[in-house]
Amino acid sequence: MQARSGARSGKGMIALTIALVLSGCAADKGDSTDLMRLRSKDGPDEFAVLPPKALEMPGSLRDLPAPTPGGGNRTDQRPLDDAVVALGGKPGASGGIPAADAALYAHAARNGTQADIRSQLASEDLQWRRDNKGRILERMFSVNTYYRAYKDQSLNQYRELEYWRSRGLLTPSAPPEGYDKQKEEKERQKKKRGGLQLF
Numbered sequence: 001m002q003a004r005s006g007a008r009s010g011k012g013m014i015a016l017t018i019a020l021v022l023s024g025c026a027a028d029k030g031d032s033t034d035l036m037r038l039r040s041k042d043g044p045d046e047f048a049v050l051p052p053k054a055l056e057m058p059g060s061l062r063d064l065p066a067p068t069p070g071g072g073n074r075t076d077q078r079p080l081d082d083a084v085v086a087l088g089g090k091p092g093a094s095g096g097i098p099a100a101d102a103a104l105y106a107h108a109a110r111n112g113t114q115a116d117i118r119s120q121l122a123s124e125d126l127q128w129r130r131d132n133k134g135r136i137l138e139r140m141f142s143v144n145t146y147y148r149a150y151k152d153q154s155l156n157q158y159r160e161l162e163y164w165r166s167r168g169l170l171t172p173s174a175p176p177e178g179y180d181k182q183k184e185e186k187e188r189q190k191k192k193r194g195g196l197q198l199f
Helices: 002-026 079-086 100-109 117-131 135-139 156-167 181-192
Strands: none
Touching: none
16 A cells, blocks of 8 residues: 555656656746746747738829839838827938937936947846846746846835925826735736646
C-alpha cells in the first residue's frame, strides 16, 4: 500500500515538474523587458492595413495631379498628417521651430537643452526594466510587474488634483480614490488562470 502511495506521489511530483518546465517555456525569451507583457509582436499588425479614403470627383479634371506609379495618391490615409492637424499643426511643414512658437521654445529652453535626451532616457529606461523585471515565478507566468517597478516614479494623482484645484484651476477627473490598479490587475490575472492564486 505504501509503495502505491509513494508511486502516486512520485508521479504527481513529475507531473508538477513537467507543468512548471512547460510554463517556463511559454514565458518570454531573450532580453525581453516589456513589463506590460504585450505579446502582439509576432502576429500581424492589424493597424498596418488602412482602408483608403472615399473617392471624390474634383470640380475639374485638370485639378487632378499627374499619376505617380508606386507613389501615394489622394485616397491614401495619412495618420501622421491627421495627427499633426488635430494638434494644430500644418502637415508637411519643414522641420525646426515655427516662428509662432519661438517665444514658447525660448522659455522652455531657458535652462539649456540636451540634444541626446531621447536616446539617454530610452537607455536608462531599458536598464531600469532589466533591473526590475520581476521574480522568477512572475517571469515564468508572465505576471504584470509594471506598476510595482514604476511605483516610486509615479505621481500621487489625488495630491496633484488637490494642489491645482486649490489654486482655482480646472483639472480633469480621476478614478475614485481607493481604486487600486494593482488589485484589479491581480484579480484579472487570477480569473485568467482559472482562480489559481500563485502569489
